[in-house]
Amino acid sequence: MNISKSEELFSRAQQSLPGGVNSPVRAFKSVGGNPIFLQKAKGAYLYDVDGNQYIDYINSWGPMIMGHAFEPVVEAIQKKAMDSTSFGAPTELEIETAELIKSMVPNVDLIRMVSSGTEACMSALRLARGYTGRNKFIKFEGCYHGHADSFLVKAGSGVATFNIQTVPGVTAGVSADTLTAPYNDLEAVKKLVAENKDEIAAIIIEPVAGNMGCILPQEGFLEGLRKLCDLEGIVFIFDEVMTGFRLAQGGAQERLKIDADLVTYGKVIGAGMPVGAFGGKFEIMKHIAPLGNVYQAGTLSGNPLAMIAGYTLLSHLKSNPFIYAELEQKGEYLKNGLQKVLEESGQPFVINHMGSMISVHFSDKPVVDFATAASANNTFFNKYFHGMLDRGIYLPPSAYESWFLSHALSKEDLDRTIEATKKNVTSGQF
Incomplete structure (x- = not known):
């Protein structure tokens, strides 16, 4: 995946914007590396300035419930x-x-x-x-x-x-x-x-x-x-x-x-x-x-x-109230698929989910508050984040953020996300 233009823009941004961004989590400081600069989005997909496509699980931190450019x-x-x-x-x-x-x-x-x-x-x-x-x-x-x-x-x-x-x-x-x-x-x-x-x-x-x-x-x-x-x-x-x-x-x-x-x-x-x-x-x-x-x-x-x-x-x-039922089904499908492939990793994990909100925590105990979220293996999450990004899956760049699903996500998109997680496991990403 080529991200050379994103790298150039981030270097330029740091000369004019504090940390090169207008909101801190965008800086990728928690997960390491430099942020990807986006150019456009449509439906379930983001496109960066280098022409790479990503399946989006941020959805502008929630508002794009029907997908981008609805x-x-x-x-x-x-x-x-x-x-x-x-x-x-x-x-x-x-x-x-x-x-x-x-x-x-x-x-x-x-x-x-x-x-x-x-x-x-x-x-x-x-x-x-x-x-x-x-x-x-x-x-x-x-x-x-x-x-x-x-x-x-x-x-x-x-x-x-x-x-x-x-x-x-x-x-x-x-x-x-x-x-x-x-x-x-x-x-x-x-x-x-x-x-x-x-x-x-x-x-x-x-x-x-x-x-x-x-x-x-x-x-x-x-x-x-x-x-x-x-x-x-x-x-x-x-x-x-x-x-x-x-x-x-x-x-x-x-x-x-x-x-x-x-x-x-x-x-x-x-x-x-x-x-x-x-x-x-x-x-x-x-x-x-x-x-x-x-x-x-x-x-x-x-x-x-x-x-x-x-x-x-x-x-x-x-x-169109059926949208919520369909989002619920997509959330369940993603959760069950991720659960199945992560079990193969041998790494403890917890998946929290309600409706179109979901998060993965690499923890050996239930994550019910900030203390248990903070005690998870967030170094592992950072590796997971970059492994998914390399495979065209755009997750929130922090273990402390919920993922947001959009109605635009297809079964094929969810399967690609599950398969990308599986490749992380089998490739030794963990």
């Missing part, structure tokens, strides 16, 4: 761009998008559009604090809710990938208001709540974690958090930036049958455009300006290109 979305963006790329004033499309989201997520009464998942989570936390009059909140080790100061305490994703334990620039005061517990450890949360009685504004969680690999909630965990929040007057926030409209039409709330008080969205909601949103119960959302005094604003919020992209994709998903 024609209805592309056509809608092209048409809408003729009207202007931004107004900074209300449009009917914003209302239509909000109404569509509400029709898919019944417990969302009001929704505020923003420009990123980070902004959505940051704003939801501010709202929870304003609503409750409390300052502290609980997050879970390894969960990543964007790069706002409050969320970078024991965060997953890129922070975990780069083993950054303390982030410079995050003040001690912010850290003191951020309480952390292990994922799937309900008793640890109860202890924190008891120790900080009437001081906790919110509990925020990825209902299915995707930033320490794909980590599933254990039975009773989310139900216990919901009950605890009800008892203590704590706002329960689901970070569905990854899971929203991906695990089901109604996201993780529908899939897991748990209602949150506030929900944050990104990824699928914008079909790959820079967009996010937060929404929830009227009783809480009415405190957001201009209805209330919790201020949040954004010049490009409700951007027409982002709105038409998201509206078109969400409308397609709502009209």
